Amino acid sequence: MNSETFFLADRLLREGDARSAANAFRDIVEAVPEHVAGWRKYAEALEKLGNHDEAASATQKGNAVEADHITEVGSSLFFHGDEKRAKSFFTHALALDEDCLSAHWLLGEYYSNLDDKKTALHHYRRCMEIAPDRQGPSFMIAALGEEASPDRAPDDYVSGFFNWYAEHFDSHLTDNLKYTGPQEVARALRQARPDGLEHVIDLGCGTGLAGVALEGLAARLTGVDLSAAMLERAKATGVYQDLVEQDLVNALSVQPAESAEAAISVDVLIYLGVLAPVFVELARVLADNAIFIATFEEGVDIEDWELSSSGRYLHSENYLRKLAADSGFGVVSISRTTLREEYGVPVPSLIATFEKRR
Numbered sequence: 001m002n003s004e005t006f007f008l009a010d011r012l013l014r015e016g017d018a019r020s021a022a023n024a025f026r027d028i029v030e031a032v033p034e035h036v037a038g039w040r041k042y043a044e045a046l047e048k049l050g051n052h053d054e055a056a057s058a059t060q061k062g063n064a065v066e067a068d069h070i071t072e073v074g075s076s077l078f079f080h081g082d083e084k085r086a087k088s089f090f091t092h093a094l095a096l097d098e099d100c101l102s103a104h105w106l107l108g109e110y111y112s113n114l115d116d117k118k119t120a121l122h123h124y125r126r127c128m129e130i131a132p133d134r135q136g137p138s139f140m141i142a143a144l145g146e147e148a149s150p151d152r153a154p155d156d157y158v159s160g161f162f163n164w165y166a167e168h169f170d171s172h173l174t175d176n177l178k179y180t181g182p183q184e185v186a187r188a189l190r191q192a193r194p195d196g197l198e199h200v201i202d203l204g205c206g207t208g209l210a211g212v213a214l215e216g217l218a219a220r221l222t223g224v225d226l227s228a229a230m231l232e233r234a235k236a237t238g239v240y241q242d243l244v245e246q247d248l249v250n251a252l253s254v255q256p257a258e259s260a261e262a263a264i265s266v267d268v269l270i271y272l273g274v275l276a277p278v279f280v281e282l283a284r285v286l287a288d289n290a291i292f293i294a295t296f297e298e299g300v301d302i303e304d305w306e307l308s309s310s311g312r313y314l315h316s317e318n319y320l321r322k323l324a325a326d327s328g329f330g331v332v333s334i335s336r337t338t339l340r341e342e343y344g345v346p347v348p349s350l351i352a353t354f355e356k357r358r
C-alpha cells in the first residue's frame with residue numbers, strides 16, 4: 001500500500017464511484033489499520049452507499065487510531081517533563097475515543113502525581129473496564145491505597161510498561177531524571193573487585209546501562225529482564241554474553257549453584273515488595289565471598305516494605321539487614337544517596353553492598 005493507492009481510491013470517491021472507493025479504502029485499512037485518513041475516507045464512502053452503521057463503525061475505528069497517535073505524542077511530552085501540554089493531548093484523545101486505554105492510563109499517572117487521588121482512581125478504574133485482563137490498573141489502585149498491597153508488581157504490568165517505555169528510557173532517565181544508578185553501582189563493583197570477575201549477573205538489566213558501565217570487568221555478563229524491548233536494547237550494546245527474558249527470581253532459580261561471583265540490581269527491586277525469594281536464590285547462585293550490589297528507594301518510618309503511590313516499593317534499611325542476616329549475607333555497606341529525580345525532586349535511595357558468607 002502506498003500513497004498512490006490512497007489517491008486513486010480518493011479519485012474514485014470524488015468521481016462518484018463510492019462502491020469501488022469503499023472497496024479500495026477497505027483494502028487500505030486492512031493492510032494498514034493505523035491509517036487514520038484511510039478510515040475517514042472509508043467511512044465517507046460507506047456513508048455515500050447508505051451503509052450508516054458500517055460508516056459509524058469505520059469513523060469510530062479512525063477516532064480510536066487517531067486517539068492512540070495523539071496519546072503517543074502526549075506521552076513523549078510527558079516523559080520529557082512537559083506534563084501540562086501532555087495532559088491536553090490525553091484529554092483530546094479521550095474526546096475522540098472515550099475508551100482510549102493509554103490516555104486513561106497516563107491521566108491516572110498525571111493525577112496521581114498531582115496527589116489528585118480521586119481523579120487518578122477514576123482513570124485507573126476506566127482502564128480496568130476497558131481492559132479487564134490487564135493487571136496494571138488494579139496494581140495502581142492498590143498503590144493509591146484503595147486495595148491491599150500485593151507482594152510485588154505483576155509481571156505483565158512491568159513488562160508492558162517497560163516495553164512501551166524502552167524507546168524513551170535512556171534519554172529520559174539520564175537527561176531528565178539525572179539517573180546515575182548504573183554508574184554508581186558499577187563504580188562500587190569495580191572498587192570492590194578491581195581484579196575482574198568470571199561471571200556477573202545483572203538482575204533487571206534493562207537497556208544495559210550498568211552492563212556498559214561494567215564493560216571489561218567480567219569475562220561473562222548475564223542480563224535478566226522481564227521486558228523484551230529493554231532486552232533488545234541491552235543486546236545492541238554487545239556487552240552481555242547471555243540475556244534472559246524472565247522474572248529475576250525464576251531466572252536465578254535455574255542458574256547452577258555457586259556459578260557467579262557477583263550480582264547487581266539497579267533500580268529494579270523497587271518493583272518487588274517482599275525480597276526474601278531474591279536473597280534466598282542469590283545465596284544459592286553466588287559463590288562464597290561473592291558480592292551483591294543493589295539499589296533501593298528508601299522508606300523511612302516503615303517496618304519492612306511499602307508500596308508507594310508511584311507504584312514502586314520502598315524498603316527500610318532494617319529490612320535489608322534482616323534479609324541479609326537470614327539468607328547468609330554480610331552487609332558490607334548501606335549508604336544513602338540520590339540515584340534519580342522524580343518531578344524535579346531527588347528520590348531518597350539506598351545503595352547496598354552484601355557479601356555472601358562462607
Ligand SMILES: C[S@@+](CC[C@H](N)C(=O)[O-])C[C@H]1O[C@@H](n2cnc3c(N)ncnc32)[C@H](O)[C@@H]1O
Binds near residue numbers: 158227267
Ligand atoms: C528502572 S529499570 C532499570 C534498568 C537497569 N537496571 C538500569 O539501571 O538502567 C527497571 C528494569 O527492571 C525490570 N524488572 C522489573 N521487575 C523485574 C523482575 N521481577 N524480573 C526481571 N526484570 C524486572 C524492568 O523490566 C526494567 O527493565
